[in-house]
Amino acid sequence: MSGFSRFTPLVNALPSTIPFVGPEAIERQRATKVKARIGANESGFGPAPSVLEAIARAAGDTWMYNDPENFELREALALHHGVSRDNIAIGGGIDGLLGEIVRLVVEPGAAVVTSLGGYPTFNYHVNGYGGRLVTVPYVNDREDLDGLLAAARGEDAPLVYLANPDNPMGSWWDADSVVAFARALPERSLLVLDEAYCETAPAGSTPAIEALIGQPNVLRMRTFSKAYGLAGARIGYAIGTIGNAQAFDKIRNHFGMARISTAAALAALADQAYLRDVVGRIAAARDRVAQIATQNGLRPLPSATNFVAIDCGGDGAHARAIVDGLMEHGVFIRMPGVAPLNRCIRVSVGPEAEMALLEEVLPKVLRTAGSNR
Template sequence: MSTLRFARLIEELPATVPFVGPENLERSSGRTFLSRIGANENVFGPSSNVLEEIDRFKGTSWQYGDPELLELRSAISDLLGVDIDEIVVGEGIDALLGYVCHLFIDPGDTVITSDGSYPTFNFHAKGHGGQIHSISYVSDHVDLKSLAESASIKDPKLIYLANPDNPMGTSWDSEDIDEFVSGISERSLILLDEAYGEFAGDGVLPAINTSLTNLIRFRTFSKAYGLAGLRIGYAIGHRDLIREFEKIRNHFGVGKLSQVAALAAIKDQGHITHTLRLVEESKARIYRIAADNGLRVIQSDTNFVTIDCGYDGDYARQVLESLIRMRVFVRMPAVAPLDRCIRVTCGTNSDLDLFAQSLPIALAEAGE
């Protein structure tokens, strides 16, 4: 028995890996996936300018990245028209969510999220001893009204929501989000996760207003920019809030090559336009494949499509497991009633050829 004295909070946490990656599934099955369309990565990848810049700078890998990330923050500031002091960059949204939990949560503090939404917020909130209060989805959307009502009763320190949402791919219009934000007490910080923001149609992302002291918005280079493996995201908020991150963030967390890549990526907005077109085409094909199999889809504002398998979680899980056996990596929502669905990331033509071929077999196997 170890005599090490872990923090009490840590001793209470389960020692399980919460995120089972495709690599883990490949190791346990001994077979690689032929189609990796489950983690909402951008299979179309980054711009060729990004790859050239990585190549040009690879010899500087021995250097730490700029801890102030000045060039990258300037580029983001130019793109979005916000001040450089209103931007913090981190190792993906995932890490930034962890930093916010570190900044705000004392053990026992209440936070509010939606039941079945992107799980990393819960992971970090639990890791800091937060008491999570979850609101059910309504019609496959985050339930803004119930979130606000619950916030007015529970006085949470943090309220998390993703718009567009993962795992359902749905979104609220900017006016709905603005109205929601204006109805929340200034004592509660709203964490608005816009990881899929670039994919959303006009009218989904509210205008940026950094004078609000209780709103922080998260964006990432992992999705539209195609750089999930390099771990870069950023948050935008009031400068007083952004300054607090200096107390706890991992200043050397975003490496030199990640910074170089993100800078080149942000300068190539033409590539984003191109990517959005490919994603739309892929999404339309996933809709068709679902329809060909008699399945309903949930209209998506993201780079993935959530397909309603028509029954309960057990049935959808069988469909998912069959697809995985046929070497198609997809995922599914974790809680009912969302778990009647599987979630398919936009893929290349050959990814979707395999999906189209495998789905009817998976449905037949699940029906047996």
């Protein structure tokens, strides 16, 4: 049945493509059950036991809307980061916040700078508001800071995206380079610094909060979806100047946050001992993934995240064959979308059962996929 005749021209021009197909959809399409869910950079280690207790305590309150000001969570995050509550904006994961930032900044036709092969959901939102993507190729599997800077200047771009550590490659820059990049950007260009994976990054790779907190053209994004193990809760936050954090209040869905999710995030933040522990387990599992790759003749890339990009030594079709072949064995992974990154597969780390299944089936898959190489 047809739709309404008068959606906006922008909406009518949008494709129906979506940023990612979920593992559930793949299960349905292929009638295969996922046994190792290591494709969406979730944390199979899960949230802290204290978080599960907080969820149980909050369940009975779910008849109430969440506080639209997110006061307690912003207060806790402010204490955690040593900033004011007014420097923090809460949103439905970084994905949700990215949509809001694009809406705040991007008018139809505006240039938006990102890396070629960078986070697809950011691109989805830019397209959704009619922005014009200007993409800068990776250099040595890292986002190219000089190239991004030149593009931002050359295009007078109102918005620039950088993920540090990067997804999908797992690479990173040291904090000083990121700060220098942010300070070199024209003040007419807003930097979205996506730090979804900062908790698992090496020391010295994440700028101190105070290094950029006073800069009106920087917004830093954090999430409870990765190391904290709460992807399904959909809680992310932005850190920026008070003016920037408050800008979200003009457009966000004030009653949009789930109450149990907010309680879970509060508990997760309070349990830094668990975070330290799980970050150690993530690091060990990264080594495990790298070892599995190496023993199969593949080259694992260094990673600052909870996943490992693995260079499979072929082209995109070869990597795709491996992704598809693994799924036939119930191992769900993903891969970068564009060349030359798409010579790699991307494996999220997880508990040993998932790692063991990967170790078991990867050689079988490579024997078949080898013919496509």
